[in-house]
Amino acid sequence: MSGTDEFLVESSLVHGFVADVREIVTQGLPAAAACDLIRPRFAELLGAERWLPDRFQEPAAASGMGGGIGQWLLYRAGDGSLSLFSLVVPPGAQTPVHDHLAWGLVGLYRGTQDEEIYAKHDGRLELEQRRALVPGDFYALIPPRDDIHRVRTTSVETSVSIHLLTNDTGCVWRHAYDPASGAVTPFRSGYVNVDCVDDP
Numbered sequence: 657m658s659g660t661d662e663f664l665v666e667s668s669l670v671h672g673f674v675a676d677v678r679e680i681v682t683q684g685l686p687a688a689a690a691c692d693l694i695r696p697r698f699a700e701l702l703g704a705e706r707w708l709p710d711r712f713q714e715p716a717a718a719s720g721m722g723g724g725i726g727q728w729l730l731y732r733a734g735d736g737s738l739s740l741f742s743l744v745v746p747p748g749a750q751t752p753v754h755d756h757l758a759w760g761l762v763g764l765y766r767g768t769q770d771e772e773i774y775a776k777h778d779g780r781l782e783l784e785q786r787r788a789l790v791p792g793d794f795y796a797l798i799p800p801r802d803d804i805h806r807v808r809t810t811s812v813e814t815s816v817s818i819h820l821l822t823n824d825t826g827c828v829w830r831h832a833y834d835p836a837s838g839a840v841t842p843f844r845s846g847y848v849n850v851d852c853v854d855d856p
């Protein structure tokens with residue numbers, strides 16, 4: 657944790673969004689109730705044009721996610737309690753099956769994606785749900801129920817999704833899963849454009 661709030665994108669829309677979200681988060685509501693309060697603002701962000709700079713919609717060849725997937729930090733709280741980032745997935749590429757270890761909202765900004773949601777049953781990973789997303793679609797991630805998923809771009813263009821999560825997602829150690837074997841691997845995705853403070 658850097659201790660200082662960081663905005664990587666200068667946009668009054670993003671600043672206003674973050675201020676509203678922080679006010680909601682500090683109410684200490686259950687995650688589902690907080691997500692419901694954030695939903696209208698998140699929908700507004702996803703529907704708005706021109707606030708996300710082109711460089712944050714670019715893939716990244718060397719990426720902690722693999723597959724050229726770019727994870728670009730847009731904002732994070734200095735205490736590690738909140739982050740906003742874009743995830744850029746080239747055509748045909750998919751993330752590992754992974755978790756987030758925090759609640760939040762994820763929505764599609766460009767392109768189309770398929771999402772697969774997994775759940776653990778008796779130590780095994782089972783596919784619970786598969787859904788197709790178009791721009792403007794978004795969903796809440798609330799552990800433990802919805803925390804494990806994989807996304808894949810189905811459009812001929814790169815997909816860009818916007819993630820709001822109540823941790824510093826790129827810098828926390830979380831988990832990648834092999835859905836066939838159930839093997840669990842420690843996983844830290846990092847961000848393309850900022851370091852994690854304990855990077856060497």
Ligand SMILES: [Fe+2]
Nearest residue numbers: 754755756805
């Ligand atoms: Fe994810």
